[in-house]
Amino acid sequence: MTNEELDKKIEKIKSDLKEIEYINNKLDEVVNVKTKNKEEN
Amino acid sequence: MAIDGLSDLVNDFESSSEIYNNDVEKILEDLNNYVSDKSVENFLDDYIEKYPFFNGDISTMSVEDKEYTARKLAFEEHDMEIRKEKKVDVKDKDGKVIGKKDANEVEKFQQLLKEAREKAENKKKNYFNNKIESARNIQDYQAQKIEKVENELSEIKKELDQRKDKDKKLSEELKDIIEENSEFDKKIQEAEKRISEIKSKIFDNKSKIEKIKADDPTGYKKNAEYKNLMAENRELKKESKELKDNIDEYKEQKENRKTEIEKEKADLKIEEYTDEFTVLSDTIREAKDKYKENASKLQEKFSELGINLEEQSKINENTPEEGETTKDTDDNKSNEKEKKNEKSGTSNGTVTNSKLEEPESEKALTTMPSERQCALNKISQYIENPDPMERLDRLSHTDDYENLMSAMNNIGIRDYAQRKELKQALAENTKVLNDNMQETAYYIAMLEDVLGTKLSKSQKDLCKNMFNTTADNKGRVNNILSGTSKFSKSDISEMKNIINQVKDANLSPEQREDFENNFMKYVKMGSLNSQVTKNFASRFLYNKAPTKAARAERQLESSILAYSNSKDKSQDKSSFFDYLRSGKSDEKYASLNPEYTSPRTKKVEKTR
Numbered sequence: 001m002t003n004e005e006l007d008k009k010i011e012k013i014k015s016d017l018k019e020i021e022y023i024n025n026k027l028d029e030v031v032n033v034k035t036k037n038k039e040e041n
Numbered sequence: 042m043a044i045d046g047l048s049d050l051v052n053d054f055e056s057s058s059e060i061y062n063n064d065v066e067k068i069l070e071d072l073n074n075y076v077s078d079k080s081v082e083n084f085l086d087d088y089i090e091k092y093p094f095f096n097g098d099i100s101t102m103s104v105e106d107k108e109y110t111a112r113k114l115a116f117e118e119h120d121m122e123i124r125k126e127k128k129v130d131v132k133d134k135d136g137k138v139i140g141k142k143d144a145n146e147v148e149k150f151q152q153l154l155k156e157a158r159e160k161a162e163n164k165k166k167n168y169f170n171n172k173i174e175s176a177r178n179i180q181d182y183q184a185q186k187i188e189k190v191e192n193e194l195s196e197i198k199k200e201l202d203q204r205k206d207k208d209k210k211l212s213e214e215l216k217d218i219i220e221e222n223s224e225f226d227k228k229i230q231e232a233e234k235r236i237s238e239i240k241s242k243i244f245d246n247k248s249k250i251e252k253i254k255a256d257d258p259t260g261y262k263k264n265a266e267y268k269n270l271m272a273e274n275r276e277l278k279k280e281s282k283e284l285k286d287n288i289d290e291y292k293e294q295k296e297n298r299k300t301e302i303e304k305e306k307a308d309l310k311i312e313e314y315t316d317e318f319t320v321l322s323d324t325i326r327e328a329k330d331k332y333k334e335n336a337s338k339l340q341e342k343f344s345e346l347g348i349n350l351e352e353q354s355k356i357n358e359n360t361p362e363e364g365e366t367t368k369d370t371d372d373n374k375s376n377e378k379e380k381k382n383e384k385s386g387t388s389n390g391t392v393t394n395s396k397l398e399e400p401e402s403e404k405a406l407t408t409m410p411s412e413r414q415c416a417l418n419k420i421s422q423y424i425e426n427p428d429p430m431e432r433l434d435r436l437s438h439t440d441d442y443e444n445l446m447s448a449m450n451n452i453g454i455r456d457y458a459q460r461k462e463l464k465q466a467l468a469e470n471t472k473v474l475n476d477n478m479q480e481t482a483y484y485i486a487m488l489e490d491v492l493g494t495k496l497s498k499s500q501k502d503l504c505k506n507m508f509n510t511t512a513d514n515k516g517r518v519n520n521i522l523s524g525t526s527k528f529s530k531s532d533i534s535e536m537k538n539i540i541n542q543v544k545d546a547n548l549s550p551e552q553r554e555d556f557e558n559n560f561m562k563y564v565k566m567g568s569l570n571s572q573v574t575k576n577f578a579s580r581f582l583y584n585k586a587p588t589k590a591a592r593a594e595r596q597l598e599s600s601i602l603a604y605s606n607s608k609d610k611s612q613d614k615s616s617f618f619d620y621l622r623s624g625k626s627d628e629k630y631a632s633l634n635p636e637y638t639s640p641r642t643k644k645v646e647k648t649r
Contacts, residue, residue, distance in 0.1 A: 001200045003310065009193060010314075013321055016190045020328045023183050027176075027335040 176339055183332055190325050197318055204309045211309075215302045222299065225291040232284040232291075239281045246270045246277075 001009075253267045261267050 003308065006197070006200060006314065009197060010317055010321070013190055013193050013197075016186060016193075017321065017324050017328065020183060020186050020190065020325075020332075023179060023186075024328055024331045024335065027179065027183075027339065028331070 180332075180336055180339070187325065187329050187332060194318070194321060194325060197314075197321075201311070201314055201318060204311055204314070208306055208309050208311055211302050211306045215299065215306070218295075218298050218302060222295045225295045229288050229291050232288050236281050236284050239277045239284075243274050243277050243281075246274045250274075 250267060250270050253264050253270075254261045257264065
């Protein structure tokens with residue numbers, strides 16, 4: 001594998017990781033919302 | 042974009058990532074909103090399903106308005122059910138019950154209510170199905186993405202290993218070259234030494250030549266020694282030049298080979314790529330941990346909401362066809378689910394991935410131990426208790442049915458007979474509870490509000506009995522409640538009487554609401570034991586003597602006002618009762634509070 005190919009691969013991984021982080025953050029928001037029922041209880 | 046379209050969007054993601062991202066955001070926002078508004082929204086949705094004539098527009102209401110409306114409607118619904126019950130008994134001339142008046146109407150109403158409830162419940166479950174499907178799709182997509190990144194990182198790791206091998210070989214080669222270079226250095230030294238000797242020899246020869254020239258300035262050219270010396274010097278110069286050329290060549294060769302290898306080593310960029318790889322590996326590890334944590338929390342959240350993912354999927358997909366038995370359906374569902382799990386690696390709605398999760402046997406022991414243990418304890422308590430009333434009491438609210446079903450599925454009770462028995466028992470108990478709870482929940486809430494403290498489970502149980510059973514139980518309630526509150530036994534007894542009277546009275550919803558608000562206010566102020574409160578209550582309970590009740594109400598208000606102005610607020614309730622019993626006049630209250638206007642004064646002003 002050439003350096004150019006390797007760099008390209010790493011850039012793609014970085015982009016994928018950004019997306020994974022984005023979805024993780026969104027899921028994080030969902031799971032950290034308290035339900036009213038629970039709060040009331 | 043519709044939530045149903047998410048699966049397609051996931052597949053088309055490579056070409057429409059922006060749209061997908063927007064959709065994910067919307068879905069999660071919907072989910073957030075739904076989760077946070079669940080109780081009130083659900084109630085209102087259900088209510089509208091049951092009573093289509095409700096003409097409020099909940100979409101424009103504030104959260105507070107929704108809560109208020111839900112509470113008010115719950116009260117009205119409760120009232121409506123009481124009225125229905127009152128119509129039921131029909132007696133003959135001897136007082137014997139011969140049937141039920143408006144029985145058809147009642148049955149029809151109940152049937153409609155049942156259907157509406159089922160419909161509302163299905164609607165709620167379908168709604169959750171969509172939400173769960175969305176969450177699953179997001180998690181599936183995330184799992185695939187993580188796996189893909191991990192695979193790519195593995196390839197990079199392989200490449201890095203290969204480069205490290207190559208670097209090792211180049212280092213060895215470089216070592217050899219350095220050794221070879223020392224040989225070059227040796228040759229160069231020898232050549233330089235020889236050049237130095239040649240220079241010295243040439244110099245000596247030149248001295249000899251100069252001497253021959255001096256001795257015979259005209260005939261030295263024919264001197265044989267002169268000729269030899271000149272020839273020798275020419276040879277020496279030639280040799281010196283060759284040696285210098287060799288040295289340059291040695292030096293060039295030495296540098297070229299070393300530089301070449303060093304460049305090749307640098308091009309491998311091992312340190313740079315290793316650092317990059319370490320950062321990426323750490324990031325994906327953290328992302329994976331976060332993913333697993335979120336998957337677990339999401340499962341927990343759906344369980345909290347009383348939603349079982351396994352159960353949900355059955356509602357839409359596996360409604361039994363005509364002639365198909367429930368057992369067949371359950372067995373089919375079980376098989377289908379097992380197949381699905383084998384194929385997709387999912388279990389209980391939590392996305393699992395062979396690369397991401399532990400083996401199933403380990404998972405069973407390690408996944409969400411508290412929830413699992415809690416579910417097991419609950420089910421064991423239920424199964425082991427032989428007393429049906431005790432069983433009933435364990436299900437303190439209707440949500441427990443769904444929670445228990447959810448727990449049962451989560452821990453994997455797959456035996457059909459066991460599931461069926463539990464389901465039937467729970468459904469029966471829940472039905473009984475529903476009938477009683479709707480009525481008693483209101484009074485329990487009222488008591489808690491009045492007492493300013495939450496009731497324990499045993500106290501709540503006694504309250505249930507108080508409103509549904511014997512005088513003995515009512516006595517027990519008094520004893521317990523008086524032990525935990527600042528009110529005396531007689532206060533509690535009075536309160537109980539008034540509440541029971543409200544329960545039996547034929548009041549309009551407005552009257553009930555008015556009573557509720559004012560009664561609580563006065564009780565909180567500590568005036569429960571006074572005659573004026575009784576009078577006030579009687580106005581609402583019997584619609585009698587409104588003038589007397591209104592006067593009583595004003596007296597009570599002015600008493601409270603005067604008391605709070607004239608006494609230290611730390612004084613206890615008994616002194617307030619003493620104050621009331623002392624029979625102070627309106628004028629006296631007025632002197633304590635300049636803003637107070639007695640009814641008599643008002644009347645005089647009106648006449649003028």
